[in-house]
Amino acid sequence: MSTWTKPAKESSPRKKVTIHTLFEKKAKGEKITFLTAYDYPTAVIEDKVGIDLILVGDSLGMCVYGFDSTLPVTMDMMVNHSKAVRKGAPNSFVIGDMPYMSYQISTEEAVRNAGRLMQEAGVDGVKLEGGVEMVDIIKAITRAGVPVMGHIGLTPQSVSMLGGFKAQGRDVSAALKLIDDAKALEEAGCFAILLEAIPAEVGQIITERSNIPILSIGAGQYCDGQVLVVHDALGFFGGHVAKFVKQYANMNEQIEEALTKYKEEVEQVIFPGPEHCYKIKEDELAKLKEALENR
Ligand code: KIV
Numbered sequence: 001m002s003t004w005t006k007p008a009k010e011s012s013p014r015k016k017v018t019i020h021t022l023f024e025k026k027a028k029g030e031k032i033t034f035l036t037a038y039d040y041p042t043a044v045i046e047d048k049v050g051i052d053l054i055l056v057g058d059s060l061g062m063c064v065y066g067f068d069s070t071l072p073v074t075m076d077m078m079v080n081h082s083k084a085v086r087k088g089a090p091n092s093f094v095i096g097d098m099p100y101m102s103y104q105i106s107t108e109e110a111v112r113n114a115g116r117l118m119q120e121a122g123v124d125g126v127k128l129e130g131g132v133e134m135v136d137i138i139k140a141i142t143r144a145g146v147p148v149m150g151h152i153g154l155t156p157q158s159v160s161m162l163g164g165f166k167a168q169g170r171d172v173s174a175a176l177k178l179i180d181d182a183k184a185l186e187e188a189g190c191f192a193i194l195l196e197a198i199p200a201e202v203g204q205i206i207t208e209r210s211n212i213p214i215l216s217i218g219a220g221q222y223c224d225g226q227v228l229v230v231h232d233a234l235g236f237f238g239g240h241v242a243k244f245v246k247q248y249a250n251m252n253e254q255i256e257e258a259l260t261k262y263k264e265e266v267e268q269v270i271f272p273g274p275e276h277c278y279k280i281k282e283d284e285l286a287k288l289k290e291a292l293e294n295r
Contacts, residue, residue: 017052017093018124019147019191025052025224026213032225034215035233038064038081042230043088053215054089055127055227056082058097058157063231070156073099075113082121095149096123100157103128107140114146125191129155131181135188142189150185152178153219154197165242167218169198175205182206182214194227195219197244218244 015021025032034053037043038060046054060081061067082096096117103110114126125147128134138148153168162168169178178198185193192213195203200220207214207223216223228245231237235247236255265271280288 014047014050014091016091019093022052022093022192022213032213032215034225034227036060036063036227036229036231037085037089038230040084040088043085043092043094046230047089047092051089051092052225053095053227054085054092055095056085056097056121056123057127057229058099059229059231063229063236069159071100075099075102075116078102079116079120082117082123086122093124094122095125095127096121098126098128103134103137103141107137110137111140111144111146114141114148115144118146125149127151127194129157131177132184135184138185138188138190147191148189149215150182150188150190150193151196152181152185152193153195156196165197167197167199167243169202175199175202178202179206179209182210186210186212195223197242218242 022032032053033051034055035046035051036055036057036059037046038056043054056078058070058073058078060077061070061073064081065073065077067073078096078099082094086094098110098113098117102113110128117123117126126141127149128137128141129151131150131152134150138150141148154162154165156165159165169175175198178195179202182193182195190212192215193206193210194215194217195206197218198220200222203214203216203219204222213224215225215227217227217229232241232245233248235250235252238252241247262271
């Protein structure tokens with residue numbers, strides 16, 4: 001490997017984002033910026049450009065491991081990727097996602113697994129999916145000193161129960177359930193809540209009624225901040241793009257072009273050129289040839 005990008009702490013110092021920073025932004029009406037990251041180089045860039053929150057999302061199951069859902073993601077995967085992101089992003093507030101079945105079985109297991117993300121990976125907080133049914137678990141984790149972000153609306157770990165990846169909260173009873181869930185999560189001690197794929201109006205109601213920061217992925221512009229899966233934002237994959245995604249680059253095309261060029265240049269012996277090759281001094285080369293002849 002020839003290059004190594006310095007983490008932001010060394011290349012451009014900025015103040016560490018804390019829960020206090022997030023509450024201050026909500027109070028001032030300043031939007032909170034939030035992206036996923038799963039590896040060190042991406043984390044370095046996100047921290048460098050000043051992203052407030054970085055989620056090591058269980059979406060890494062799809063984005064990094066090629067699974068067709070988040071369900072096969074394990075605690076060991078989350079810990080390892082969170083460690084890499086933490087190393088690359090010392091200043092952003094890094095959140096480790098709690099994978100499927102790491103917090104649903106018992107409060108004790110939930111606390112132990114949240115603790116692993118804090119202790120082994122050094123994250124600043126954890127995220128878990130679910131509404132009022134998660135209150136006891138959230139209370140136990142926060143009692144252990146771990147900040148918890150809630151996640152309601154379209155919750156991918158329950159995709160089978162929800163009948164697919166569909167927008168949620170589109171009728172009165174479903175919207176009321178989300179509003180009640182958000183209140184219950186706040187009262188249980190969550191420091192923030194992520195709303196996924198719900199109508200913007202419902203996102204607005206929840207944001208206005210909450211004293212904690214409300215983040216959106218497909219929950220409209222009135223929330224306190226926005227998150228995107230970084231692979232979506234960068235256009236890493238071809239194919240279907242969810243309604244709430246905006247692609248800020250087309251990495252898929254750019255990487256394909258670059259790698260095709262690399263393949264052609266190797267095949268046509270254009271790469272490596274003389275500038276990529278090490279040299280031996282002429283007299284050493286002459287001696288080497290002589291030594292070979294005398295062998
Ligand atoms: O895992 C993830 O990437 C998420 C997104 C909804 C932000 O939870």
